[in-house]
Amino acid sequence: MDATQLAQFKILLLREKQKILNQSKASRENELTISADDLADEVDLATTETQQNLIFQMRDRERQMLHQIDSALQRIDLGTYGICEETEEPIELERLKLMPWTRLSAAGAEIREGKRKRFVG
Numbered sequence: 001m002d003a004t005q006l007a008q009f010k011i012l013l014l015r016e017k018q019k020i021l022n023q024s025k026a027s028r029e030n031e032l033t034i035s036a037d038d039l040a041d042e043v044d045l046a047t048t049e050t051q052q053n054l055i056f057q058m059r060d061r062e063r064q065m066l067h068q069i070d071s072a073l074q075r076i077d078l079g080t081y082g083i084c085e086e087t088e089e090p091i092e093l094e095r096l097k098l099m100p101w102t103r104l105s106a107a108g109a110e111i112r113e114g115k116r117k118r119f120v121g
Contacts, residue, residue: 001081001082001090001093005093006076006081006082009072009076009081009082009096009100010073010076012100013069013072013073013076013100013101014073016065016069016100016101017066017069017070017073020062020065020066020069021066023062024059024062065101068101069101071101071103072100072101072102072103075103082096084103084104084105084107084108085103085104085108086104086105086107086108086109086111086112087105087107087108087111089105089107089108090105091104091105091108092105092106
């Protein structure tokens, strides 16, 4: 991968990171505030708890995505970006364009999935 491509992927990763941070900041204040008036009965309480659980799950996914993006940015700095962690072969450019934070090529992802299935089942 040449320097121009690496710079393009770095810009793509930084934009995605900023997008996640902006969305998180904009919605954080409104989502987790609960008024005593909102909890008039058990149904309202259950609905509020369900909504909060969904919000926490969404925040966790955002946190994981930010970690993956930061990891990809670090790999760019280290010179290992675009190399599959499983096969040590270059990751397909089309795959990187779709998921610039990925650590695995298509073949590497299949190998990992096979290993995961063996250990789980």
